[in-house]
Amino acid sequence: MKTNSLDSSGETRRSFIIRGTASIAALSLPLIGIPSLTVYGGQMMTPPKNALVLWYSQTGNTQRCGRVIAQTLEDKGILTRASDYRDLEPSDVSNYDMIVAGSPVYYYEVPSNFRRWLATIPSLVQKPVASFVTFGGEGGNQFNTALSLLELLADKGGIPLCMDMFGNMSTFAITWSTGNVNRVLKHSHKPDCESFKRIRHFAESLTEAASEERPHVFHKKTDFREWIKGGPSIWGTKLMINQHTIDKSLCVECGICTDQCPTSAIDLSTGAIDSKACIACLACVNNCPEQAVIMEFMHKRVYGYKTFIKQQGIHIQEPDECPANA
Numbered sequence: 001m002k003t004n005s006l007d008s009s010g011e012t013r014r015s016f017i018i019r020g021t022a023s024i025a026a027l028s029l030p031l032i033g034i035p036s037l038t039v040y041g042g043q044m045m046t047p048p049k050n051a052l053v054l055w056y057s058q059t060g061n062t063q064r065c066g067r068v069i070a071q072t073l074e075d076k077g078i079l080t081r082a083s084d085y086r087d088l089e090p091s092d093v094s095n096y097d098m099i100v101a102g103s104p105v106y107y108y109e110v111p112s113n114f115r116r117w118l119a120t121i122p123s124l125v126q127k128p129v130a131s132f133v134t135f136g137g138e139g140g141n142q143f144n145t146a147l148s149l150l151e152l153l154a155d156k157g158g159i160p161l162c163m164d165m166f167g168n169m170s171t172f173a174i175t176w177s178t179g180n181v182n183r184v185l186k187h188s189h190k191p192d193c194e195s196f197k198r199i200r201h202f203a204e205s206l207t208e209a210a211s212e213e214r215p216h217v218f219h220k221k222t223d224f225r226e227w228i229k230g231g232p233s234i235w236g237t238k239l240m241i242n243q244h245t246i247d248k249s250l251c252v253e254c255g256i257c258t259d260q261c262p263t264s265a266i267d268l269s270t271g272a273i274d275s276k277a278c279i280a281c282l283a284c285v286n287n288c289p290e291q292a293v294i295m296e297f298m299h300k301r302v303y304g305y306k307t308f309i310k311q312q313g314i315h316i317q318e319p320d321e322c323p324a325n326a
C-alpha cells in the first residue's frame, strides 16, 4: 500500500502519522510530567521587625506592586526598605529580617539578569521570604515563575511564606507591533483599584503567615512552557528580529536604553547593539523616549511601550489614586 495515498478527508497516511504522533506527544506532556517541585516553610520564626522589598522592573509594573507591598508592611509596623535590585549591593539583604522579591514574567521565567543577581546574595537562613510576579495577559507560566523566584530565595535558606501573581496590560511590544493590539488592550484597565487591594492583601498575609507554624507547601504546575521558558523562547524571538540598532539621527544620548539594558549590549557611541549579548527583553525599545531604537520583528517595526500608551491614550493607574479601602 502506498504510504502517501489520500484518505477521504484528503489527508495522506504520512501526514496522518505525523499529526497523530504530534498529538499524542502533546497530550502526554502533562503525563510525562514536568518535575513537580515542593518548597517547605513553616518553621518557628521570630516576627520580622524590618523587611526588604526588592524587585526588577523595566516598565514600572513590578515596581508599583513592590511599593504597595512595602507601604502595607510599613503600615503594619514593619520598618521596610523598597528598592530596585540595581540600587542594592547583594550583601544589603543581610540587614533585613524578611525578604520579599518581585519580578516580571519574561519568556515564561524570571529574567536571567535578576536570577543571576539573586544567586549572589548571602545566606537567608531562618529568614522568612516571599515572592510575587507581574505579568501581562493570560497563560504565561506565571504561577511557576513566582515559584521559581521563591525557590531562588529558598535555595539561600529562606523560609518560604507565600507568593502571588498580579496581572497588568502586557508590555511585550512585539504583540501590538505585529497587529495584535486588541489582545493587549483587553487588559489596559489594569492595574485597577481591585489590583491594589489584592496586592495589599498579599502584603498583609505575609505577616500572618510569618507567625504560623504550619508548613507552607508549593507544587509547580505542569505546564509545557516550563520546557521552553527562558533561553529557547528568547532564541526563537531573536531569530525573527531582522533589525536592531540605534538611529543616531534620532538619538539624544539620554542613556535610558543603556541604563535599562541588563546585558550592556548597547554601544551608544556607534549605535550598534550586540545581538549575541541581547536577551530580547525589549527594555531599550520600550523605554526610548525618542523612538530611536530601530527594531524589526518579521519585518515589522516594533514600537515601544511608552509610544504605545501615548498613542492609545492609556492612563496607568497609580496606587494613590485608589483609597486604601476602595
Ligand SMILES: Cc1cc2nc3c(=O)[nH]c(=O)nc-3n(C[C@H](O)[C@H](O)[C@H](O)COP(=O)(O)O)c2cc1C
Binding pocket: 056, 057, 058, 059, 060, 061, 062, 063, 103, 104, 105, 106, 107, 108, 109, 134, 135, 136, 137, 138, 139, 140, 141, 142, 168, 169, 170, 171, 172, 173, 280, 281, 282
Ligand atoms: C520581553 C517580555 C517578555 C514577556 N513575557 C511574558 C510571559 O512569558 N508571560 C507573561 O504573562 N507576560 C509576559 N510579559 C509581560 C510582562 O510580564 C508584564 O507586562 C510585566 O508586568 C512587566 O513588568 P515591568 O513593568 O515591571 O517590567 C513579557 C514582557 C516582555 C517585555
